[in-house]
Amino acid sequence: MKIINNKNIFSLVENKKIAIIGSSPNLKNSKQGQFIDSHDIVVRFNDALIFHDKNPIDFGYNCNIWAISGWSSEYDKTLTLDKHKTYYYKRNPYILGTRPLYNNDVKHLSKGLKMNGPIFNLVNNLDCKYINTPKEIFDLSILNGHFNLSSGISTLLLLLHFKPKNISMLGFNFFNYNQPTHFWEDNFVYTKEMKENNRGHNGDFEKELITTLSDNFNIKIH
Numbered sequence: 538m539k540i541i542n543n544k545n546i547f548s549l550v551e552n553k554k555i556a557i558i559g560s561s562p563n564l565k566n567s568k569q570g571q572f573i574d575s576h577d578i579v580v581r582f583n584d585a586l587i588f589h590d591k592n593p594i595d596f597g598y599n600c601n602i603w604a605i606s607g608w609s610s611e612y613d614k615t616l617t618l619d620k621h622k623t624y625y626y627k628r629n630p631y632i633l634g635t636r637p638l639y640n641n642d643v644k645h646l647s648k649g650l651k652m653n654g655p656i657f658n659l660v661n662n663l664d665c666k667y668i669n670t671p672k673e674i675f676d677l678s679i680l681n682g683h684f685n686l687s688s689g690i691s692t693l694l695l696l697l698h699f700k701p702k703n704i705s706m707l708g709f710n711f712f713n714y715n716q717p718t719h720f721w722e723d724n725f726v727y728t729k730e731m732k733e734n735n736r737g738h739n740g741d742f743e744k745e746l747i748t749t750l751s752d753n754f755n756i757k758i759h
Contacts, residue, residue: 538632538660538667543699546668549631550699553577556597557696559689559709560585562720564595569707569759573597576705580604580633580696582688583656584611587620588721596708596720602668604633606688607654610722618659625663632665633695635688637672648685650675670695679746687712687738690746693756703755706747712740 556576558564560583570593573579579599581589586603589596603625612618640651650672660667674694675684686694689709696704710716718726731737750756 538663538665540638540667540669541631545666547699550578550696550701552700552702554703554705555580555696555701556705556707557689557693558582558585558589558596558707560719560721561708561710561713562716563710564708565592565720567595567707570594570597572705572759573707574599578602578701580692582606582635582692584609584621584719584721587611587624600628600630602633603630604635604688604692605656605660606635607652607657609654609656610719610726612655618655621656622659622663625665629665631668632660632663633668633692634660634670635691636670637675638669640672642672645672645675645684650684668695679749683739683742683746685738687740687743690743693747693750697750697754701755703757705757705759707759709758710740711744712738 554576555578556573557580558573574597578601580602581600582604583606586600590598634652636650636652638652640646670691674691675686712727714727714729714732717723727737747756747758
């Protein structure tokens with residue numbers, strides 16, 4: 538993979554209309570696909586790459602940036618990433634790592650904030666254009682110490698740095714335990730018990746953070 542520099546990222550993102558598409562079931566029956574595809578840049582996460590275009594009316598078709606944490610429930614079930622690889626060569630999206638490539642912060646590493654996992658192993662061997670998320674993103678003052686960010690929020694904070702025209706966020710339920718976490722699964726990856734015991738990502742804080750950011754940047758949650 539080839540890590541692209543800030544100049545090239547600015548060229549990709551600056552003054553562009555960006556849609557960041559979460560993987561929750563919120564978009565089912567939404568008929569938002571045409572609106573999603575009207576953006577200059579569409580960002581999707583992890584296994585959504587191989588599922589979203591089965592329903593273009595709701596989820597849209599385009600994917601310009603494939604954001605990865607390295608995690609894959611599809612790999613856990615099938616022990617293969619052949620579908621991901623096929624889709625990558627079909628679309629040739631930019632790859633955005635939502636965790637730092639290099640991180641020696643013990644606090645960060647306690648929450649897995651470093652790129653690893655099966656999808657990263659695949660990407661690491663592709664001739665792809667790779668956008669790295671620096672570890673400083675997770676210690677921004679606006680986070681008030683909430684450094685264990687979801688991939689969606691770390692992606693948002695990174696892309697804001699490169700001055701997009703506006704950002705639309707769709708398909709986010711902020712880990713609402715009343716719905717499955719991912720639209721292609723029926724099991725509840727993020728449970729009420731996890732929320733009550735402060736395990737995993739803090740969806741309440743992340744929703745509050747986006748609300749705060751929207752006061753200063755052109756961000757809209759759909």
